[in-house]
Amino acid sequence: MKKIVVTGKSIEEAVKNGLQQWNTTEDRVKIQVLEQPSKGLFGLIGAKDAKVELELIPDAIEEAIHFLEDVSRTMSLQIRIEKKDGKDGPELHLFGSELGMLIGRRGQTLDALQYLVNIVANRYSSSHLRIVLDAEQFRERRKKTLEDLADRLADRVIRTKKEVVLEPMSPQERKVIHAKLQDHAKVRTFSRGEEPNRRVVIVSR
Template sequence: MRKVTVSGKSVDEAVELGLSKLQTTKEQVEIKVIEEAQKGFFGLLGGKPAVVEVKLKPDPIKEAILFLRETIDKMGISASVEKDERNEGIFLNITGVDIGVLIGKRGQTLDSLQYLVNLVANRQSDNYVRIYLDAEGYRERRKEALETLAMRLSNKALRTKREVRLEPMNAHERKIIHTTLQNVKGITTYSDGEEPNRRIIVAPK
């Protein structure tokens, strides 16, 4: 039950009754006053109660998970979604078969899904919600691969005393490269180009 229409001697009384029926709090609902209470003749006859509609606000995380599951189903993929709440945000991990289709080339499909999931979650949310999407631990494997690549290319830049240009990456992946090499002696990194073709340059100082 997502909404109820209730009546009471006053709007406040009707709202309290609605909250009780929905077993929720005032912060979690939208309240619409349909009719104000009216006193009868001499306060006795012909009075009308207040009528209000009490409706549960959408849960942004539940809405996002529902959207993600429906999207995965429409793609013809059999998978499940698990939620993990951490300090930095909500993590949704997808597990199942043919997960590579959801990841896409260099995680591009997964990034697109993550963008859409965040749009859905924040469509009706009062406070910004940050959702991170992963599939079978892909993000961690990609992070480790980028760190290894960064170290290998920094060694090449030092050895050849020449700049090394990486392939275009999204902002999150570029940050991993920058962070990995920020304390490497004799090496500097900077980004070049425009999105979506922005890339990192690893250069000797």
């Protein structure tokens, strides 16, 4: 935990001095009064300033970003991180020249990193957070690939009258397939199996 001890003519002034040092707001700190101010003899001799200890309350998203920065440094990667407010919650977008290492095959490394990012963030959050981690719009490109796959396989099911079982996917990717075909007139989907080998199945209605 990051802490500082600051002084001022009053408790309020001491707190203000500490907030200015950290360039933060009062809702981001815990305040402990160490010494009350005193005017001293005749209001002059022996006067003492107020002394307070400020403890910075960690911000979950900032801690997640620090974690990603540490990972990238360990891998000798230069990345830029942008925070965005997505429709389902906070999103962290990574930009850089060698992000393939962080994405991995079909996004498996990115999914693993997203899992760790959420563990880190939720250690510092009072309510459950679900952060989406993306790199160079990989999620959107992968979503388009999966939607196209869903359409092609639905056509195959209609043509052959046989069910199609997809390869194991993450819950997020299965959700894309289900959402794409949920209103299809001739096929329906469901999931089969246990994690991490759970698969989408497409069958005729």
